[in-house]
Amino acid sequence: MAGFFAKLKEGLTKTRQNFVGKVEEVFTGRKKIDEELYEELEEVLITSDVGVNTSFELVERLRKEVKQRKISDPNELTGVLQELIAELLGEETGIAFAKQGPSIILVVGVNGVGKTTTIGKLANWLKKDGKRVLLAAGDTFRAAAIDQLEVWGERSGAEVIKQREGADPAAVAYDAVQAAKSRNVDVVIVDTAGRLHNKVNLMEELRKVKRVMEREIPGAPHEVLLVLDATTGQNALQQAKLFQEVAGVTGIVLTKLDGTAKGGVVIGIQGETRIPVKWIGIGEGMEDLRPFVPEDFAAALFGKQDKEESF
Template sequence: MFSVFFEKLKNGLTKTRNGFTDKISNMLNLYVNIDDELYEELEEILITSDIGVETTLDIIEKVKIKVKENKVKDPKEVKGCLKEVLVEMLGSEDNNIIKNNLPAVILVIGVNGVGKTTSIGKIASKLKAEKYKVMLAAADTFRAAAIDQLEVWSNRAGVDLIRHQEGSDPAAVVYDAIQASKARKIDVLICDTAGRLHNKKNLMDELGKINRIIDREYSEASKQTLIVLDATTGQNAVQQAKQFMEVCPIDGIVLTKLDGTAKGGVVISIKHQLNIPVKLIGVGESIDDLQEFNTKEFVEALF
């Protein structure tokens, strides 16, 4: 049974579908036989849908194997093989943001402008609706706007926020937030962190310090790091994730703005190239438009 969110996802992926699935269907309809030319055209469509060259070549190889295994003769049936390959590639991982061990700390990283603060607000709102006690820490102290924006979201979601002045030490904010979390018996502490990639050394030091404080002061909490990526940037998002991976380990991806792009294929590329699960995807502006990523639903909606 597909969810209400599936309808949103289906609508959200309209642009991607127009540039991807429809092109594939139209192309397959023109062929009588399954030959090299068909695969070349399929390859071209996948690459232009922002799936990336490396990932596309892998998909084509796997589709060829499927076609042989399933003894497919009709070009139109290649689409079914492609669907199977994509479902297998994306895998069905456990996409719960909260594993049962509470308290939990979620560090959220990502460059400015990808929808990081908004995603944190939406995650907080989602967890609160699931009856968790949530607190936010405004540890992106580099931008005053980030702190104010997070305050707006904390009010909207109805959760507590720990904040300091702009320019203060991010690790000190996290320290205070941990003490407050313990005192108020918070289930989930979500920390916003700076999104500056141009100075990797600073970012590395900052995240290192924050991680050390969490390990020391809140060793009983389970910890994970989520990176927020903007789907509209396509292959650029993959590059951003790779750069952050050099700085710290990443447990999951939050992919925003899928509804605003024809580059929804980037989901496949991200999974294939980085091997990090896409945990949440955003397909709209409203507070409940950020949902757990479900492979089958995604591929179904894509086709």
């Protein structure tokens, strides 16, 4: 089986063609670095789902680097831009765990982004890391969500705490926290409803769930992970901003990065919200959800050679 870096590089092929290909077109064949080049680059970044503000920021940073390093050859700019993107994406940030007692991870996101699948894969990863994991079926709005979580619970070997369809999600969260305390569970992953038609309702529901958990375990939830679908591009960026306001998101899981031309949205999300991307999904398999390593992402995006992996 191909290593994860090779798989990431392959998964980013369409994004590379859409994004890096167009960037290189701007730089190639030019004799000098001028204002026209910067304007064209800005346009390419914006149309590659990087986001307006982040595109401006990257171009400004590039201008500074060109002056500081006294670069005159446009062909050198691709490497500099890769460095700036890796820098913008920040350091690798792992999941925040509680110092003692169960760690609570609240997972939010709209329907259809792969939220339940992500929970199952995350549970599998944590189980392999030797942690006892419990899943809470807090999306009581859809019966299918509860059933789907149970399937993933079986696959990953994690027990699922559930109630009937239409039950109060905060009650499910309460049951899960109590079960975790009595069974010496290390991590509780709580699913939530993904409907967005009424922001006020969603806000109130999430606040109530968080309040119940915080009352039972001070500091909970220790992580609020937002699941976004990379194929939606700018839409994912809008969702990130909304959930940041509503749920106090601490980290992002970006799914479906393989096969999309819109992977540039990773840069936009990080630049516009400053919420760290913590995990990425690049396939259907159980092992295809991995911690996000910014440096590896930038290298794979720009099509660098495979390197030795720690995975």
